[in-house]
Amino acid sequence: MKKIALISLLAVILFACGQQPKTQETTVEAEKSAEVLSVDDLLQKAPELADNEVVVKGTVFHVCQQGGERCFLMGSTEDISIRVEAGEKLGAFTQEQMGSELEITGILKEVLTEADAHNPGKEHGEEEGEVEDAETAAAHEVLADNQAAAERVFFIEGMKVKEMTE
Amino acid sequence: MKIRKLLRILHRDFGYFIVAMTIVYAVSGIYLNHRHDFNPDYKIIITDFTHNLQPQQSYPDDEIQEIVESVQPDVVYKKHYVDNDGDIKVFIANGEVILFPGSGEGRMRYLQRRPLVFSMNKLHRATLGTAWKWVSDAMAVILLFVAVSGLFILKGKRGFKRWGWWLTVAGFIVPLIFVILYL
Numbered sequence: 001m002k003k004i005a006l007i008s009l010l011a012v013i014l015f016a017c018g019q020q021p022k023t024q025e026t027t028v029e030a031e032k033s034a035e036v037l038s039v040d041d042l043l044q045k046a047p048e049l050a051d052n053e054v055v056v057k058g059t060v061f062h063v064c065q066q067g068g069e070r071c072f073l074m075g076s077t078e079d080i081s082i083r084v085e086a087g088e089k090l091g092a093f094t095q096e097q098m099g100s101e102l103e104i105t106g107i108l109k110e111v112l113t114e115a116d117a118h119n120p121g122k123e124h125g126e127e128e129g130e131v132e133d134a135e136t137a138a139a140h141e142v143l144a145d146n147q148a149a150a151e152r153v154f155f156i157e158g159m160k161v162k163e164m165t166e
Numbered sequence: 167m168k169i170r171k172l173l174r175i176l177h178r179d180f181g182y183f184i185v186a187m188t189i190v191y192a193v194s195g196i197y198l199n200h201r202h203d204f205n206p207d208y209k210i211i212i213t214d215f216t217h218n219l220q221p222q223q224s225y226p227d228d229e230i231q232e233i234v235e236s237v238q239p240d241v242v243y244k245k246h247y248v249d250n251d252g253d254i255k256v257f258i259a260n261g262e263v264i265l266f267p268g269s270g271e272g273r274m275r276y277l278q279r280r281p282l283v284f285s286m287n288k289l290h291r292a293t294l295g296t297a298w299k300w301v302s303d304a305m306a307v308i309l310l311f312v313a314v315s316g317l318f319i320l321k322g323k324r325g326f327k328r329w330g331w332w333l334t335v336a337g338f339i340v341p342l343i344f345v346i347l348y349l
Contacts, residue, residue: 059245059257066201067291078249092293095208095277099244099257 036103039075039082046154050110056082056156057103057164060093068092073102083155090158101164106156170318177315180308187289187305194286207284208277213237215274221252221267230256234263237274 039058042049058073061081071093072081084104086092197206215237219225231243234256242259249255256263261276292299317326317334324330 061247061255061257065205067207067287067293069293074247078247078255086293088296088299091295092288092291096260098262099259 034105039073040080042082042108043075043080043154046108046110047152049108050154052108053105053159054108054156055103055105057101058082060097060100060102063093063095063098065095068094071097071102073104084158085155087157087159090161097163103162103164104156104158105160106158108154108156111153111155170321173315174319177312177319180315181312184305184308184312187302188309190286190289191309194283194290197280197283197287198290206280207287208279211276211278213274213276215272216270217265217272218270219254219265219267224248225254230254230265233265233272234258234274237263237272238276241274241276 034053034055036055036057037045039056042054042056056073058075058081060071061074061078062072064070068086069092070083070085072083074081084093084106087106194206200206217233217236219229219233225246225248227243227246230246234241234243241261244257244259246254246256252267254265254267256265258274258276260278261274263272263274265272288294289298289302292302317330320326320330322328326334
């Protein structure tokens with residue numbers, strides 16, 4: 001039993017060490033020569049950068065109080081901001097990072113609205129040979145119009161964090 | 167080796183091993199249960215103070231720094247900005263300050279990590295990266311084993327069939343009632 005326990009413990013330690021978690025202090029990996037964008041520039045170029053890896057720099061002006069799983073980077077004013085999800089790799093942000101300048105690498109994603117998820121055009125399109133009644137078609141048209149008029153919201157799935165020190 | 171004997175040995179040894187994690191989950195579980203009553207990770211110290219800053223377009227860093235340090239000398243000023251209402255939000259290490267130039271009032275929120283509990287909460291929430299996710303899964307399986315194996319260890323008058331079963335059922339019913347009532 002003791003042998004089993006010792007071997008198990010050793011296996012756990014080796015496994016944990018072997019994972020080499022990407023901690024927030026890790027910056028030794030060869031960095032891509034990606035352009036570092038400000039929050040304002042990122043939001044301006046967001047539609048074309050969606051689903052791509054981006055690097056953004058900004059001041060943390062809010063860290064989620066329930067566990068720090070997300071934070072918000074501020075742009076030139078407090079009305080311009082982007083949400084960053086810590087995800088599995090980063091774990092969590094800390095309250096101590098409030099007010100710090102962070103350079104975050106991650107995937108820019110678009111928040112899909114319910115209308116977008118429903119996606120009436122594809123789900124019930126002509127390709128499926130589905131025939132809509134007048135009421136359903138009208139409802140889908142309203143959804144599509146709402147979706148088109150809605151403000152597009154983006155966020156970042158964080159992969160790497162570098163704290164900028166002055 | 168008989169099954170019951172093996173179960174007893176494994177229950178005992180895994181039980182010793184999992185004591186620390188059980189304490190972590192239990193203690194942090196209590197703090198996290200009360201996350202809407204108080205911050206489970208940080209103790210928040212709020213200080214209200216007054217200042218003589220007048221409303222203006224912008225404020226020099228050193229002036230803000232001076233005000234903040236007058237409230238608490240060991241505070242480390244990071245930066246500040248003026249919000250849409252004209253109030254000044256100041257970031258400090260381990261906290262934040264808000265200054266209301268119009269009224270001359272200010273409020274400082276200083277955060278102190280709860281010793282031990284902060285780390286326990288991070289372990290409980292599994293926000294320590296991918297490796298911990300798998301290790302804590304293994305710990306949970308061990309805990310599950312210790313719980314279930316405990317049902318079958320004792321024989322006789324105080325064994326599961328004659329004594330333990332109704333206590334076990336009661337233990338299921340308590341959370342079940344809440345699930346039925348509130349879900």
